[in-house]
Amino acid sequence: MSIADQPGPDPAYAARAAALLRAAANDLKRNDVSAEADLGLPAGSFADYTSGRLPITWDLVGRATRAWPLNERDLLPIHDDTEHGLRVVRAKESLASSRIIERGGGPYYEYRDTAMSRLASYRPEWIKMLRVVGDNDPDNPSVNWNKGHLLYQFTYFVGPVNYYYRSGDRSFCVPMSTGDSVWGLPFAPHSFTARSATEPAYILALTYGGELTGDAQRELSAFGHAITGSLALTPGDHGAMLRALMAARLVTVPELARRSGLTGERISQLGATPGRAGWDELVALAGALGVSVRELLVPHTTTEHDVRLQPAGAAPTWEHPGPAGPAYRFTQLAGDPLHPHTTSLQVEVLTSRADSPLPPTYQHQYLFVLGDEPLTVHWHHHDEPFAARLEPGDSAYVIPGIELSLSAEARTRLLMLRIAGSTTPEVRFALGAMPAGGLGRYVAEDRLWY
Numbered sequence: 352m353s354i355a356d357q358p359g360p361d362p363a364y365a366a367r368a369a370a371l372l373r374a375a376a377n378d379l380k381r382n383d384v385s386a387e388a389d390l391g392l393p394a395g396s397f398a399d400y401t402s403g404r405l406p407i408t409w410d411l412v413g414r415a416t417r418a419w420p421l422n423e424r425d426l427l428p429i430h431d432d433t434e435h436g437l438r439v440v441r442a443k444e445s446l447a448s449s450r451i452i453e454r455g456g457g458p459y460y461e462y463r464d465t466a467m468s469r470l471a472s473y474r475p476e477w478i479k480m481l482r483v484v485g486d487n488d489p490d491n492p493s494v495n496w497n498k499g500h501l502l503y504q505f506t507y508f509v510g511p512v513n514y515y516y517r518s519g520d521r522s523f524c525v526p527m528s529t530g531d532s533v534w535g536l537p538f539a540p541h542s543f544t545a546r547s548a549t550e551p552a553y554i555l556a557l558t559y560g561g562e563l564t565g566d567a568q569r570e571l572s573a574f575g576h577a578i579t580g581s582l583a584l585t586p587g588d589h590g591a592m593l594r595a596l597m598a599a600r601l602v603t604v605p606e607l608a609r610r611s612g613l614t615g616e617r618i619s620q621l622g623a624t625p626g627r628a629g630w631d632e633l634v635a636l637a638g639a640l641g642v643s644v645r646e647l648l649v650p651h652t653t654t655e656h657d658v659r660l661q662p663a664g665a666a667p668t669w670e671h672p673g674p675a676g677p678a679y680r681f682t683q684l685a686g687d688p689l690h691p692h693t694t695s696l697q698v699e700v701l702t703s704r705a706d707s708p709l710p711p712t713y714q715h716q717y718l719f720v721l722g723d724e725p726l727t728v729h730w731h732h733h734d735e736p737f738a739a740r741l742e743p744g745d746s747a748y749v750i751p752g753i754e755l756s757l758s759a760e761a762r763t764r765l766l767m768l769r770i771a772g773s774t775t776p777e778v779r780f781a782l783g784a785m786p787a788g789g790l791g792r793y794v795a796e797d798r799l800w801y
């Protein structure tokens with residue numbers, strides 16, 4: 352069976368699979384004759400597979416992973432389920448996914464899926480609180496807690512929702528209202544209830560794996576708990592970063608002192624404390640280690656007890672493109688410096704014309720229409736213009752690199768969550784450093800390397 356038979360139509364999938372096979376053989380320095388010998392294929396057939404004339408089959412993937420130091424997934428492309436770069440999920444499709452989750456012997460949440468794509472790590476849910484409480488006590492016995500989960504969670508609140516979170520042995524309850532938001536770290540236990548049985552009380556729970564899921568998780572789960580723990584770095588600990596780079600390069604304190612001009616005593620001190628070196632010291636150390644200064648700097652976090660709360664009333668708001676003739680009003684929602692590539696916004700669409708494009712971003716984008724009025728998304732994909740009308744409750748996923756415009760006949764609001772995918776800054780710099788012609792072969796290898 353061809354690996355392209357599942358799960359849906361994607362004409363380019365088979366071509367991407369063919370290119371991956373050629374790239375893998377190139378990496379292993381196998382030409383067609385040696386590949387055919389390794390994989391037990393008839394003479395002349397390898398070129399048929401790598402050109403797409405023959406489909407890549409599960410049998411072929413099995414042969415390759417038995418003969419070569421590869422994983423099955425190394426030969427499997429991912430599925431593109433977008434149309435012209437967007438995937439729209441209608442409110443009625445979300446409604447059709449509705450399921451009630453019981454906790455503590457009664458209904459607790461109603462879950463509905465919103466726009467997900469096989470191209471991004473979003474698992475965004477619309478969740479209605481079915482448990483009603485009469486107080487803001489985190490120890491209220493009718494509150495049922497989860498055990499926490501791997502994914503990061505950005506949550507946007509609508510209506511009288513109580514948010515509960517636990518850090519260590521401390522439990523908290525924060526009464527939330529429409530427009531409040533929170534960003535939470537993985538595995539922090541939490542729960543939600545309603546303060547009213549009659550008013551709408553729901554959340555948009557936009558969970559995502561970002562860089563944590565995918566390859567990193569698979570690599571680390573093979574190494575195990577102890578090694579994973581040894582690789583963990585504490586946010587804000589610049590000294591640990593310096594020690595890690597010195598260990599990686601097997602550079603001793605006296606050798607780094609000799610190369611950098613700093614004293615051995617100062618280097619030991621910088622490695623032993625979380626504090627950051629001065630700029631001149633950073634430049635000297637980076638030069639001595641042969642790295643950029645950014646490799647010696649670490650992110651910090653503004654989370655408290657594993658979450659960052661953003662009350663609506665204290666959230667920064669601004670107009671785009673400017674205060675004169677604004678097309679959009681943005682409100683910045685919860686986020687954290689630990690995730691600099693995540694952007695969460697409430698967007699008010701103030702224009703009825705598609706004349707205020709938002710600059711393209713490297714981020715994946717998620718949109719959910721919060722307001723009671725529809726809006727239209729305008730975009731270009733491979734230079735062709737497209738438009739899609741989003742009704743209240745509709746959601747959409749947008750691939751990176753797309754210039755979007757939003758327009759609405761009547762003012763409306765949407766939620767926008769932008770996250771990074773696997774294309775980290777390191778990958779982007781590597782792409783930018785490739786010689787001419789490299790990008791085309793990186794995304795679709797089409798030839799023997801020699």
Ligand SMILES: [Fe+2]
Pocket residue numbers: 500504541556
């Ligand atoms: Fe959650």
